[in-house]
Each structure stands twice: as C-alpha cells, then as structure tokens.
Amino acid sequence: MTDKTLSKELKSLEANKLVKREVYDTFPPTVEYTITPHGMSLEKVFEALHYWGLAHRKAVIGK
Known part of the structure; x- marks a missing residue:
C-alpha cells in the first residue's frame, strides 16, 4: 500500500x-x-466476516 493510499483510507475512516x-x-x-x-x-461484523473467510477458504482450497 502506498503512503497516498493509506492517507486516503485513514481520512475516509x-x-x-x-x-x-x-x-x-x-x-x-x-x-x-x-x-x-x-x-x-x-x-461482531468483523468477527463474522473472519469466520466466513475461514469457511470460504476451506470450501475453495480445502484447507
């Protein structure tokens, strides 16, 4: 990530x-x-997304 991109994202947050x-x-x-x-x-949203990502990874690549 470039400094410019990081700065833009932090300003948005x-x-x-x-x-x-x-x-x-x-x-x-x-x-x-x-x-x-x-x-x-x-x-809670991030936690749910984390667990979804783990399940998705397992479904896609089997790990």
Whole structure:
C-alpha cells in the first residue's frame, strides 16, 4: 500500500467516525489513530466476516 493510499483510507475512516486522529507536537510530527466507540460497534461484523473467510477458504482450497 502506498503512503497516498493509506492517507486516503485513514481520512475516509476518520470522516466516517470509525477512527480518531491525534497529532502530537513533536519533531517530526507524530500522528496516532485510535478506533472510536462507533468503530468498535463493527467488532461482531468483523468477527463474522473472519469466520466466513475461514469457511470460504476451506470450501475453495480445502484447507
């Protein structure tokens, strides 16, 4: 993933209130992203998707 792509995706996640961006006054500037409570509301969705992916892999390649 390029820096440009990562930056675009992080901006999208922030705009959708899934992550919070904090910039610290350091040199060079430090930027930290944390998941928001709204982002955490997707936990069960990601868990279900993970298990679906495992089952799909097994069905497709038998592992």
